[in-house]
Amino acid sequence: MRPSSSEPREPELPLPSPGVPSITLAAIIAVIAWVSIFAQTDVTIDRTLARGLTVLDALARMTSYLTNLTVLACALCFSCVALRRQRTPLTRFFRQPTVITAVVGYMAFVGIAYNLLLRGLWTPTAFRLLLNESLHSVLPMLCALYWVLFVPRFHLRLRHWLGWLVYPLAYLAVTFWRGSLSDFYPYPFIDVDTLGVKHVVVNAALLFGGFVMLMAVFVGINSRRRR
Numbered sequence: 001m002r003p004s005s006s007e008p009r010e011p012e013l014p015l016p017s018p019g020v021p022s023i024t025l026a027a028i029i030a031v032i033a034w035v036s037i038f039a040q041t042d043v044t045i046d047r048t049l050a051r052g053l054t055v056l057d058a059l060a061r062m063t064s065y066l067t068n069l070t071v072l073a074c075a076l077c078f079s080c081v082a083l084r085r086q087r088t089p090l091t092r093f094f095r096q097p098t099v100i101t102a103v104v105g106y107m108a109f110v111g112i113a114y115n116l117l118l119r120g121l122w123t124p125t126a127f128r129l130l131l132n133e134s135l136h137s138v139l140p141m142l143c144a145l146y147w148v149l150f151v152p153r154f155h156l157r158l159r160h161w162l163g164w165l166v167y168p169l170a171y172l173a174v175t176f177w178r179g180s181l182s183d184f185y186p187y188p189f190i191d192v193d194t195l196g197v198k199h200v201v202v203n204a205a206l207l208f209g210g211f212v213m214l215m216a217v218f219v220g221i222n223s224r225r226r227r
Contacts, residue, residue, distance in 0.1 A: 022150045027082040029142050033075035036134045040068060043131070064178065064186045066171055067114070067135055070106045074139060077103040078146075097154040101222070102164045104147040105215050109168075111140030112214070113207070117189065147218075153225035161215075168211050172204055 041062060048058035062068050080086070080094035093099060114136040124132045175190065185191040189203045 022146075023082055023084060025142070025146050025150070026078045029139065029146060030075055030078040030082050032134060032142070033071050033078065033139060036131060036139065037068065037071050037075060039131050040071075040135065043128070061184075064175065064184065066186070067110050069171070070103075070110050071135055071139060073103055074107050074143060078143075097151050098156070098160045098163075100151060101147065101154075101218055102167070104143045104151075105164065105211075105218055106167060107140045107143040109211050109214055111136050113210075118187070121188070148221075153222055156219060156222065161219075164215055165212070168208060172208070 041058075044062050045055055045058040048061060049055070076090075077094040077100055080091040081100065083091065094103075119136075172190075175186065176192070179185045179190075179192060183193055185193070188194070189207075190200050192200050195203070
């Protein structure tokens, strides 16, 4: 079924006449995200090889962490926003306000979850400290700032809400499946071997509920913006 012609058309980012600050901030976010994910990959490969494992093992370990996957999505998204002259299906997809809102929400969730649940579990120093703060503090804050300043009000539909939930649900499903095969769980609060299935299911439900509440905040802010 084709949508009605009276249905409001979603704006695309950047807007037809974007200001220099909008493009500049998107480019800064993209650069930090790409540098951070490549640096994290290098660190992970070095540590994995030192344990006698392979590069493929390192990449498997990299993709098991929600932070790494989300920062990669952030890098792609804001690269598409910053490259305003590119008109490909990928750039058009990531420039949709509903999509960039999802990516910003994921980044905000990563930052909040890390700082509330994981920060006290280790104390990185020097380069690892800089990298850790870039991934879990700097990028989430910059993404939220971009959303507040430059993402216009958009018409939210149920399919957008449901689409936002696919990523966290898919991540949990794949993580539990991979963990059942390898006995590796990237985060202590979803470690089935240590906590047991019942405890982990409760933790996963609480985390998912927290994500839904966070996205509800974005929805509430969006609904109160002027068109």
